[in-house]
Amino acid sequence: MSSPLMKSNRILVWFRNDLRLHDNEMLVEAIAKSEAILPVYFFDPRHFDETGFHRSSVLRTKFLLESVADLRRSFQRLGGDLLIIHGLPEDHIAGLVEQYAITEVYHHREVAPAETRVSANVEDRLWKIEVNLKHFIGHTLYNKEDLPFPIKDIPDVFTQFRKKTERDAIVKACFDIPLEINFVSSEEWGSLPSLDELYGSVVPEHDVQAAGLSGGEQEGLKHLDDLLRPDSSIYIKVSARNADPSGYISQLSPWLSLGCLSPRMVYWAVKAAEERFGNNTNFTNLILGLFKRDYFRFMFKKHGAPYLEGTTPVMGKDDALLDASFEQWKKGETGHAQVDGYMKSLAETGYLSNYGRVLAATFLVHVLKYDWMKGAAHFEEHLVDYTAASNWGNWKCIADSVSGLKSKNGFDVDKYLKILNIPAVA
Template identity: 55%
Template sequence: MGKKILVWFRNDLRLHDNEMLVEAISKADEILPVYIFDPRHFQKTAYHTYKTGATRAKFLLQSVASLQQSLQGLGGNLLVLSGYPEELLPELVAKYELSEVYHHREVAGEETAVSVSVEDALWKLKVNLKHFIGHTLYNKEDLPFPIKDIPDVFTQFKKKTERDAIVKPCFATPTTISFVSADDWGAIPEINALLQDSEANALTLNSEFVGGEKEALSHLHDYLHAGEGMILANASLKKHEIVSKLSAWLALGCLSPREVYWKMQDAEAIYGVKPYFHQIILGLLWRDYFRFMFKKYGGTFFTPQGFKKDALDLPLNYSQQLQGWKLGQTGQPLVDAFMEELNTKGYINQVARQLVATYLVKVLGINWVLGAAYFEEKLIDYCPASNWGNWATVAGVGNDQKLSSSFDFEKLLKFLDPKGAFAQVVQA
């Protein structure tokens, strides 16, 4: 009997640059690709929000469907299940006589706890859970410092990493795969089966964001190769408005950070270095930074006081002000416009996020974790490290105190709308 390996997909929904998949194919005679919809990802949180809202859930379903179609194109399929991985994976191992289980390791506490539970359950069957790390531009072993010594100040991290670390080449996209024969490959659930409220009934997802690897690669190509035309056609765009909008596909692993990097290098060879290329790299470095900070500090980012032990202990007050902020009904025109965009599209750019977060924390005086939890529900590009790390920074309780004191609502407002033109249009 040949060796069979289960490949457990999580936030790595792609075939390109996927070390876990490439190694499984090379080490096994057959692989069993699996995706599990964990009900814990769709439950209500302690902050009166949902862990995954309708827009993000729809994007996830599209991304899983895209992976399924890619595997079907190679003569196989994706086994889709709903339930708890620590219960389902051991059952699959026993049923199909699998030798190992491969997966990508996460850095946040809840996701890590699931991995530990799976590992413990598999250990009872004498089966190994092999961990891979494929979510960052730089592998941690290629950094110029161990995790415990990574600089807390982002500018220092950026300078030393860009100077002394290397970005490895991408793993080749598999062209042939031998699959385990499954009795029943399951079905991707309907969105209403995942969510606990009726929000999905009226869901319309902006066509700009369609989940999946194919859409991710297409969007990357268009941005890099039509980017110059886009910017010339919109000469009035400010620097903060020139955004790649790749983050949603990066968050679910439909797109590899290294694929972005190397495709950008190819584009630079054609067009020369462009300002918007620099913005891409900066965004990837910020993603890496917060993931490594989570690895270094664990769950500190989830606590209201964060890294500032003398921070004000604000109550979790579910007030009308908080509700108004969520609904885009604060009376502050630009904040309301951005919150409306967040609620309908599941996306706003980074400076817009800083503005609405600063308004909640600094103007309304509301506990920042309530805002972070709402972003977790709404953002299609949500990932724990970037979301909670950025919110902690805005709230002044992040690990880089040089950044944490730099957010001022009036300054951000003037930066985004220096002449008050937006407010005038709204009032008109």
């Protein structure tokens, strides 16, 4: 008789935005329930295609390559490897299942439409060969089943979501890093593609690191460790024009977005630092940021794709003129010094403080009156920390807010127009 824990399985562990060994429930369960695992990462051509909507900038791709290389090294230290494939997951997973006699496939569920479409396609292919795709949730501070309300009743107003969740739910402990793993054996683990291979053309030499940071779990852990020291000097490492007036930039977002750091691990590390060194505004802001991250993700979970609907692009009469202003905005040539500084920083480093993102987005939507979705797509390409729910959710809040009214996550358009020294819009 087979018991759920009987080890007769070979599990394919499909890594996506969860490039870490620590606090990885999917990996821990795969190891516990199998005789051997096959960890796999796909470089999906849709992210690098010239015509692709979901194109990733070279800076983000470099950060991704470093992160995948780091995960591979972690598996190699444990006597195994990471299978690397340059291709569509839905074209390859069923073939791998047959080739390696896989009995089940595990992955972390995503929330945004483009990502869920990929896993739905994979699930369809696997269904035809009667293999299960098991979904895990590992991107948030709170698991959805631990929230004090069902998904459909999650408050749409951020402060209500945070207060109730903080009061009535607990952040679970992290899963331990696996110390031993049995790997499926393979003759060929695949090589890490070069930038030229990914983009299908010669990519000009890029000496610049994304925001001066390197990808991967080890780098992320080191950054977090440095950040939480009482004498930490890495809070404002970016150029003055990118500096947040609050004087605080943790820059954890690129590692959080690829899952090199788990939000739960960051949370517990901050709590431990608070206990040791006492609380401070940096720690409070960091935790607040993690709540915002969860909030946008749960908004996508609650509303699905329609979450982004209902905000009509604010376009004026002369589309050609507007398109020209959009191009100037992208290049940092609007004539507004602050906005231009931020847009140039985005192109050069792939990073902007929250303050910079808010001002640049407010300017596009409420001053240039351009389609916010095009602005969000531009950020999607260039942000090293691009996360579908956080990017599109924040943009939507800015676009939804009208003069004299605050949006649901507290965004106040008048306040930001005042900072930009621009009269409030009627």
